[in-house]
Amino acid sequence: MITLYLIRHGETDANKHGILQGQQNTLLNSNGLSQAKTLAGACQHLTINTIHSSDLARASSTAAQIAQPHQLTPKLTPLLREIGFGSLEGQHLKLMPAEKQYHLQRLYTQQINLPYADAEPLAKLESRLSQFIKHLSAESSGNHAIIGHGYSLNYLLHHLLNWPKQNMQLLELANCSVTEVIFNRQQWQLVRLNQQVNSLSSILK
Template sequence: MTEIFLIRHGETAWNAERRLQGHLDIPLNDEGRRQAAALARALAGETVDMIISSDLSRAASTAQAVAELHDLPLQTDASLRERCFGAFEGLLYDELETHFPEAYAQWRARDPDARYPDGERRAETFAEFAQRAVGAVCRIAEMHRGKRIIMVSHGGVLDAVYRAAHGIDITAPRNFDVLNASINHIRWDGERLEVLRWSDNSHLTAALDELGN
């Protein structure tokens, strides 16, 4: 049995303005750094064997804040990256329909096999991405069977993992939260993922209260 604290990175300026990031390496903003520090304090009392993150800086910076309080090295794995959206990356959500009306309609319909126009990189289909994301989490969990892992990744990865754990089709509308720097506790038994706690961000509110804000 492997326990994983699966975390979405802290906020970035592009999150705040609803601009699609994908594989573009966008750093945390001031709020994201505050969230990462609050997350680190919230997880400081947990027994943890390893900390691993996506190699994109918004995830790695969030994970580094946690790693420092646990005095553990940070490992990175590119397979934990967000989905690659091709030419969608860098655009505001509101701009997608104007620039790519057909692809935007496929995106809104959650077409699992649609491949958006290429940008700096070739876009992944939803199906390809979900297979990669869930496969990466399960592979890492299996490699470290019996350990407790903090894993920092991206919203799309958390979405795919939650769906896999609950048997929700990737084409179904999302009816669950995927929040920046929230704590999501899952378990891998060698065959399936189980969600123990999801989208707990009480530590972020507590951190604000401590500062009198």
């Protein structure tokens, strides 16, 4: 059996102020680092065989905290990066022009590609996430922590569970939340969803 702990990175200033990050290499803020340390304390009770992380700093810093109690070295990969929002990255969500907000909303609610040449197509996102899972599933068993980003982890979760991706907007993965899925009897199954960091210590034991 394979167990995946899907973990969103800790808070950044961009998260706090409603700025779209995408593949920008933003850092954890002080609260995000505190979240990651709290999560690491809760996760020390788990058996984790490997830790895989996006190579963007906010994710890799979160992974480093989780890795310490387990004496593991996170495996960093660009396959787990956030979706690329292109020219929308770095913009305040509420201050975007109406047209850009409309295109972003269509991405979230209808899975329609952003109409910008520098934005990542959904087919490319799905391809790289599928490539990562294919590599991981080559192992017959194990417990793996996967540290990534809000949109791409949400997309991966819906992909694994065959949930309609048009419903992705109904779920916002919290910073340093844990979602657990297992591969059992030839299918992925949900164990816990979006368990937030302030309630993890009494549960992940």
